[in-house]
Amino acid sequence: MTDGPAGPSADNAPAGWTRSGSAADHSPTVPGSVAEWEEHYSGAEAVWSGNPNAALVAVVTEFDLAPGRSLDVGCGEGADVLWLAGRGWQATGIDLSETAIARARTAAERTGIRADFAVANLADWADDADEDSRPRRGGFDLVTGCFLHTRLPETRDELLTRLGELVAPGGRLVLISHAGVPPWAAGHGHAGTDAHEHEADDCSHDGGHSHDGFDFSTPEADFALLEAGGTGVWELNLGETRTRSVTGPDGTPVDLEDGLLVARKV
Numbered sequence: 603m604t605d606g607p608a609g610p611s612a613d614n615a616p617a618g619w620t621r622s623g624s625a626a627d628h629s630p631t632v633p634g635s636v637a638e639w640e641e642h643y644s645g646a647e648a649v650w651s652g653n654p655n656a657a658l659v660a661v662v663t664e665f666d667l668a669p670g671r672s673l674d675v676g677c678g679e680g681a682d683v684l685w686l687a688g689r690g691w692q693a694t695g696i697d698l699s700e701t702a703i704a705r706a707r708t709a710a711e712r713t714g715i716r717a718d719f720a721v722a723n724l725a726d727w728a729d730d731a732d733e734d735s736r737p738r739r740g741g742f743d744l745v746t747g748c749f750l751h752t753r754l755p756e757t758r759d760e761l762l763t764r765l766g767e768l769v770a771p772g773g774r775l776v777l778i779s780h781a782g783v784p785p786w787a788a789g790h791g792h793a794g795t796d797a798h799e800h801e802a803d804d805c806s807h808d809g810g811h812s813h814d815g816f817d818f819s820t821p822e823a824d825f826a827l828l829e830a831g832g833t834g835v836w837e838l839n840l841g842e843t844r845t846r847s848v849t850g851p852d853g854t855p856v857d858l859e860d861g862l863l864v865a866r867k868v
């Protein structure tokens with residue numbers, strides 16, 4: 603997620619960081635649905651900070667990735683897409699939320715950076731490729747999913763397959779995911795966050811593990827799902843957990859753990 607000051611308070615948690623079977627049950631909208639994300643984004647002027655995810659910047663830099671076609675799935679307000687586009691990538695971002703995509707487009711106009719944004723659901727986006735002259739499935743040199751803890755598609759294996767089929771031969775998939783619950787989230791029905799935090803409420807996927815009611819996948823488990831998905835032959839470039847220092851809702855510094863997967867389609 604994108605670091606920075608904008609963001610919800612502890613009592614105004616993002617659509618995620620809600621625990622299955624608790625606060626989410628009281629929501630008028632279905633957890634993880636388009637409606638819930640839309641509600642989440644429209645409830646604040648800006649949900650994320652506008653800065654790119656530090657782990658993504660680190661990966662692109664460490665691997666010295668040459669610009670090509672990139673796709674950010676669940677791009678939110680577009681900071682990662684704009685960062686890549688600013689470095690020469692032909693960058694596209696898709697997100698379920700119209701509000702988030704409108705903000706991404708506004709940010710692109712404001713900064714003069716050229717990037718494509720679309721309101722779309724990964725679960726069916728690549729199916730309408732005929733409407734677009736550019737190939738979507740198998741057309742991207744870099745596919746990113748940052749804190750894409752989603753219920754669309756419903757299972758983690760389907761998610762990895764959907765993402766994997768978008769990557770061109772020789773291209774990479776970069777997944778940055780929550781590896782644990784922030785301290786202020788544990789023991790609550792939902793968790794407040796600042797702009798550093800993202801949703802992770804409902805990742806009860808294959809290969810995941812659970813923390814206090816939250817389920818998480820690991821980079822290793824995600825890679826296994828990717829390999830099993832039939833989207834090609836994959837090579838594991840990086841699978842590790844990294845610590846990120848953030849400021850908690852009460853102003854105190856907290857270390858959070860992010861799972862980082864970088865895989866290359868051979």
Ligand SMILES: C[S@@+](CC[C@H](N)C(=O)[O-])C[C@H]1O[C@@H](n2cnc3c(N)ncnc32)[C@H](O)[C@@H]1O
Pocket residue numbers: 603604639650655675676677678679696697698699702722723724725747748749750751752753754755800801
């Ligand atoms: C936790 S936010 C992360 C936003 C951004 N990647 C970041 O790091 O700041 C997850 C985003 O994924 C989007 N999303 C969830 N499921 C999706 C799907 N199936 N297709 C497209 N976007 C999706 C949500 O609307 C939300 O904006």
